[in-house]
Amino acid sequence: MTGPDSDPLLERALEVSQEVLAAADQANLHSVAVLDAERLRLLQSLRLRRETLSSNDRAVLGQIAELNDRAIGLMEHHRRSKARELDMAAVGRRAVVAYSNTRQHR
Numbered sequence: 001m002t003g004p005d006s007d008p009l010l011e012r013a014l015e016v017s018q019e020v021l022a023a024a025d026q027a028n029l030h031s032v033a034v035l036d037a038e039r040l041r042l043l044q045s046l047r048l049r050r051e052t053l054s055s056n057d058r059a060v061l062g063q064i065a066e067l068n069d070r071a072i073g074l075m076e077h078h079r080r081s082k083a084r085e086l087d088m089a090a091v092g093r094r095a096v097v098a099y100s101n102t103r104q105h106r
Helices: 008-026 029-049 054-103
Strands: none
Touching: 008 029, 008 054, 029 054
């Protein structure tokens, strides 16, 4: 919901939030961290420049928050997926150890 009366810093923060979401979807942790830092700088600059926000600016902030929540959800999904993969690898290692001990006794 950007428009002619939207703050350029806020518009850029919204664009960066969309980039964060795309990076989170690809599980690109480095890009997520770099983009998140850029977005934080933009939002802090906005806060330092202005004490009050228009209703349009508040709506854009709401969009940024929604995109951020979605990105966090994607990153959490990727984290749980990676944890499952690690658990399965540990099960496989334990099985290899168990079977290799059985072979030595023959």
